[in-house]
Amino acid sequence: MLGKKKGLILVISAPAGAGKTTLCKRLLQAFPSFTYSVSFTTRPPRKNEIEGVDYYFVSQEEFKKMIKKEAFLEWAEVHGELYGTSAKLLDRAIEGEKDVVLEVDVKGGKRIKGKYPEAILIFLLPPSWEELIKRLKGRATENDEKTKQRLIRAKKEVKFLPFYDYFIINDDINKALQDLSTIINAERCRVNRISKAQLLKIKGEN
């Protein structure tokens, strides 16, 4: 990895209701070097969601064409809808020394780590199962059946925790943001992120 300086790849995964989207938004406000990796999805936009900002909203047909063209770094079906990360958009960002944050599911996180071992995988957890249920029931957009499905899915998702680098318990969003900031700043001190030019300078060979 002692090559050209590249942007950080930060992957955040979490059960629905853990506060992933809020944390990403707060991260983007706090770290201007970060850009959000906008995913493609077939699910209909929620109120206030903006095309090209929250997601690229596409039809099932368009999405399947993209799969055929191998346009996705990872993609997944979640409750009948498709979600995918564009390989091209991610590469373009990090080559341009931009730090990128991605919200993906656990299988996608594992896949990204396989392709980019330097990616930082963060698992966001609710403070307890009781609290997660409370948060899901409070979502106006969800019905009882959906809440039940999400809970079953969440139980499966936490099994992927060992593939992740860090975990953050989201009891308080400010504390969670602080933990995330700490992780980003520590990762910037990692020896395997030193560029070749930096290393030559350290060795006194420049």
Next chain:
Amino acid sequence: MLGKKKGLILVISAPAGAGKTTLCKRLLQAFPSFTYSVSFTTRPPRKNEIEGVDYYFVSQEEFKKMIKKEAFLEWAEVHGELYGTSAKLLDRAIEGEKDVVLEVDVKGGKRIKGKYPEAILIFLLPPSWEELIKRLKGRATENDEKTKQRLIRAKKEVKFLPFYDYFIINDDINKALQDLSTIINAERCRVNRISKAQLLKIKGEN
């Protein structure tokens, strides 16, 4: 590593003059959970150094007996003097859930990482070679020949950087301490440091 909760092992290595000892002292003030791993040495105490606090000062004969008994986790000869880390003292500390900071040379750091893969290896660097020379010349205890020897050694030491986890540039001691604190706090969010009990709770299986 999903076992019993253990203390962190923090290894700090640096060329002489990089500010390792000062940084360790500041760390111990800032983090009461940390304890300093006192090394054994054959070198004579400097002014103000205290037996059992800075080092355990022993004779060459005593040191060699300890080597034979395999009492050292790692030991090294530096400019004719012997330095060693007691395996027993380190194990006792981390089993007792104490965080331990060790000041060891680069070969010792590599050795410790081999035995304790969870150890956090930090390389402290001076801001530049010019600054390192200036700092070494300013040491009243050193003569010109010693300064020269230390510089040759420093050039060899930085070659070990790729075996380390993190690097910190010590331009300003407060900034260096801040970087070190960030690394410690981030390491506490590492998935591979979750205890078995914590993991069961997260999975909802407790």
